[in-house]
Amino acid sequence: MINRRDLIKHLSAFPLLGGFLGQSSLTTTAFVAKGAARNLAKELGIRTFINAAGTYTAMTGSLMQEEVMETIQGAAKEFMMLDEVQTKVGEKIAAITHAEAAVVTAGCFSALTLGLAGVLTGMDQKKVEALPLLEGTGMKSEVIIQKGHNIGYSHALTNTGCKIVVVETAEELQKAINEKTALMWFLHIQSDKGQINHQQWLDIAKKNGIPTMIDMAADVPPVENLWKFNDMGFDLVCVSGGKAMRGPQSAGILMGKKQLIDAARLSMPPRGSTIGRGMKVNKEEILGMYVAIDNFVKMDHKKEWKVWEDRVAHIGNAAKSVAGVTTEVTVPELGNHTPTLKISWDPAKISLAVKLLQENLRKGDPSIEIMPAENNSLTITTWMLKPGEEKIVASRLKEELSKATV
Ligand SMILES: *Cc1c(COP(=O)(O)O)cnc(C)c1O
Secondary structure (H helix, E strand, C coil): CCCCCHHHHHHHHHCCCCCCCCCHHHHHHHHHHCHHHHHHHHHHCCCCCCCCCCCHHHHCCCHHHCHHHHHHHHHHHCCHHHHHHHHHHHHHHHHHHHCCCCEEEHHHHHHHHHHHHHHHHHHCHHHHHHHHCCCCCCCEEEEEHHEEEECCCCCCHCCEEEEEEECCHHHHHHHHHHCCCCEEEEEEHHHHHHHCCHHHHHHHHHHHCCCCEEEEECCCCCHHHHHHHHHHCEEEEEEEECCCCCCCCCCEEECCCCHHHHHHHHHCCCCCCCCCCCCCCCHHHHHHHHHHHHHHHHCHHHHHHHHHEEEEEEEEHHHHHHCCCCEEEEEECCCCCCEEEEEEECCCCEEECCHHHHHHHCCCCCCCECCCCCCCCCEEEEECCCHHHHHHHHHHHHHHHHCCCC
16 A cells, blocks of 8 residues: 555655645646636636726736737746846847936836935945945935925835935025935926926036936836936936836836946845845846837837827717716826826716716726716826727716716
8 A cells, every 4th residue: 555655755756746636736737837828817806997097006007018928928938147137138228218227127116216225325335235224334315306396206215214305496406415415306297396497407416416316207108208318417217117118017217327327236136135135126027128118119109199099089079978078188298198088077967976986987897997086077098998998988988977967
């Protein structure tokens, strides 16, 4: 009779079985091997939906380009040295973006942290390991931001141990600069909310010898923004990979001066004992990010814009056909630059709180996400829709608005 020990020995010859799973393990193994065919959303009861809202992290951002997914699949089958992947990809991305150097980070947020880390430490390994404790290290400790730019993402900067100094006028800025000033940070999407424009910011920084960084996370398209700020002379430029570029959602790019990128990489994996060790991007995402940006710059953006506009028109017309509904299309200039449809309704004619409409669209089949605006209005963008989904969004909206007509 076969005893337990022999059985283990015997099973170990079949590593795929690897346990006392008996006959059913064969089917399990076969099933796992075809993992891509599993519908995990269905299996785990996770709601999937039509995204008529936009590139929101809570909604998992954007859907990766087909070529990005193929890249991830291919890269997953080979080992590579992490640093070599970063160096080779960084050279390609830098050439695309007119930067001296670039590195793929775990999103724009980590690009902000790591870029500042590089500014603080330079190539001093002792300083790298000291972060986020700045005291007694000789490192600088202040980052200057305009009041209108201080909207919460600056937490990425305070993660290095630095403190934020808020200014409003050019005069205040000049006064705020001192021997502790590490960086002057600029937020492109809020540039109309600050008194100091890009060029003045750069001029004052240059005059005082202070490095500059710009956050343009959500600010492509236009595609030219990928090199515009490098050309302008910002020392570091940070962008999200998983928004309009449709790269991996957990990837972003830090680009700029080579000296600073080299220094930032000292705080990045594979190096441990760093503040960036937890901000890992692996070869799949790094290569996926490269393919995403490479495709993005080669794409026919005019054609895509027309598709977004046509979808917006289709949805807007359907909504407008309900009495009491008005629509308006705007294009945000600075970021999330895409035709944006605002649908509003007269509460005297349609009795429907936007929260209830949101809930009804969510509960429908297929489920749909929109963005509530005011109590009787919502906004829709169409850049995250799959082809044809605009028809479903249009008819569901029309249905819900008609139902609530008083
Ligand atoms: C989205 C966003 C970020 C964070 O980007 P991730 O790629 O999600 O890390 C930072 N700053 C701004 C202004 C953003 O819109």
